[in-house]
Amino acid sequence: MKHDFPSVKFFEKQILFEDGKFCKLPPEYKKETNKKQLQEFYKKILETSCPEVSNGEDMLGFNYFKIGLICYVGLICESSSRARSNNLKKKYPANRFQFEYIKKRIEEENNLINFHEYIPIDVVAQNLHEIRGLNAKVTDNLDALLKFDNEEKWEEQFEAANVNLKKIYVASRLTKFILDNTKFYNPNFLETLTLNKDRYFNPHRCVSKIVKIYRNDFKKIKPNIEFTGNSTRKLQGDKEYFEILIKIFVENALKYTTIQTIGPQIKLIEKNKIVTIEIASYGTLIPQEDKNNIFLKGYRSNTNKSKIEGTGMGLYNAKKLIEKFGGSIEFSTKSAVENNSVEVGWNIFTLTFKNTYNAEKNAFG
Numbered sequence: 001m002k003h004d005f006p007s008v009k010f011f012e013k014q015i016l017f018e019d020g021k022f023c024k025l026p027p028e029y030k031k032e033t034n035k036k037q038l039q040e041f042y043k044k045i046l047e048t049s050c051p052e053v054s055n056g057e058d059m060l061g062f063n064y065f066k067i068g069l070i071c072y073v074g075l076i077c078e079s080s081s082r083a084r085s086n087n088l089k090k091k092y093p094a095n096r097f098q099f100e101y102i103k104k105r106i107e108e109e110n111n112l113i114n115f116h117e118y119i120p121i122d123v124v125a126q127n128l129h130e131i132r133g134l135n136a137k138v139t140d141n142l143d144a145l146l147k148f149d150n151e152e153k154w155e156e157q158f159e160a161a162n163v164n165l166k167k168i169y170v171a172s173r174l175t176k177f178i179l180d181n182t183k184f185y186n187p188n189f190l191e192t193l194t195l196n197k198d199r200y201f202n203p204h205r206c207v208s209k210i211v212k213i214y215r216n217d218f219k220k221i222k223p224n225i226e227f228t229g230n231s232t233r234k235l236q237g238d239k240e241y242f243e244i245l246i247k248i249f250v251e252n253a254l255k256y257t258t259i260q261t262i263g264p265q266i267k268l269i270e271k272n273k274i275v276t277i278e279i280a281s282y283g284t285l286i287p288q289e290d291k292n293n294i295f296l297k298g299y300r301s302n303t304n305k306s307k308i309e310g311t312g313m314g315l316y317n318a319k320k321l322i323e324k325f326g327g328s329i330e331f332s333t334k335s336a337v338e339n340n341s342v343e344v345g346w347n348i349f350t351l352t353f354k355n356t357y358n359a360e361k362n363a364f365g
Helices: 032-046 083-091 099-113 121-145 151-160 163-185 203-215 239-255 314-324
Strands: 007-011 014-018 050-057 063-068 070-077 226-229 265-271 274-284 328-335 344-353
Touching: 007 032, 014 032, 032 063, 032 070, 050 099, 063 099, 070 083, 070 099, 121 163, 151 203, 163 203, 163 239, 203 226, 203 239, 203 265, 203 274, 239 274, 239 314, 239 344, 314 328
Parallel strands: 226 265
Antiparallel strands: 007 014, 007 070, 050 063, 063 070, 265 274, 274 344, 328 344
């Protein structure tokens, strides 16, 4: 990695000088007549790590700055008024900087290198791209090993699969979900998202797949997810984003389930060509005053935000995705007792899709 300023470092027991991004290493550092003195001088400086910025002047008259195990060299501070420095300023104008500017830049670079404050976005993007590609290859090869060649037979093939292969498959899918979550950090992602209207999928299979993945995840203690119902109708759009939508609600239901013996209940109902998915979790009820706000961006109910970590973005993202599929969502609660005198019961999200597709007739409605 090339640093902002010229630098010196240990490499395979050798002391190496390098150019910087902002300016080059003065040629005096490359002269054979100066080599021995420079090696001895900077060897002593590099022997110890320095948590704070320290600085000085070397035998060539240039300023050096040290932080951590990195030493920046060949610099000229504007504040220096010595005759030797004045000559260097004239000779190397590109290496002249204000003291405070140098200090600030190398502190920022040190934080970046050591991930103290932030990771550069281009590094993150590149790494995520590579991880996504590798994970896709793992999933493709697992599909071949598990013989997931037929979407209609996916459930029976999954149940019959080797337990260790199933765990690897689940891990690869959960990894994909984590990577997919990064898309939503782009503030314009949902506004610009366009679904492929040439694609059709069975929502029942999508829900079933997500349920099986979370039933077989790696948590030792977890509530069981109950899934009932069926549908042969299809929805229009990308299956990938529908699975993300269902994943959000399943994770939400698991997170807010307060009694482990009463797990989330998911019902899929097809009636009059309308597909309804009901996702219910048993726990502390969302109060009436919060019901109209839970789909707002960043909103978290006072009931849970002091007990359970969250960003308040999950339900907002889910609502936007539902609208992309032409669906609607409603939230309701059902108290554990009829008189509503307790704060525990079922929090229920109902997803409704009216514009469904009849695969047999090759038509909507």
